[in-house]
Amino acid sequence: MELIYKIIIIISALAGALLSGYIAKIKNKKQDLICPRGYDCNSVVYSRFSKFFGFKNEMLGLLYYIVIFLFYLGTLITSISNEITFYFLIFSSIA
Numbered sequence: 001m002e003l004i005y006k007i008i009i010i011i012s013a014l015a016g017a018l019l020s021g022y023i024a025k026i027k028n029k030k031q032d033l034i035c036p037r038g039y040d041c042n043s044v045v046y047s048r049f050s051k052f053f054g055f056k057n058e059m060l061g062l063l064y065y066i067v068i069f070l071f072y073l074g075t076l077i078t079s080i081s082n083e084i085t086f087y088f089l090i091f092s093s094i095a
Contacts, residue, residue: 009072017065023058064095 023045026033035041044050050057071088074080 003076006072006075010069010076013065013069013072017062017069020058020061020065024056024062027056027058068092 023033027045033041033045045058052060068088071080075085
């Protein structure tokens, strides 16, 4: 069962990285995002809160999802200590 959870996390992290990359690409081209009808995603993505300590949120998200993807992919390949796994759990909880 643990293998299934790891695979779900890997797929979710990959999806998050792709979404963050898509947002970064659209923002760099200064285009409008595709949103559900009746909503305005651009007001969120281009707001003054779209940065955290000077870093763009989509880039921080991309970095986070790549780290999580690589970590859990690594757990499929090799054994990782419980201590390191615990630190990643804390890191993920904070994120």
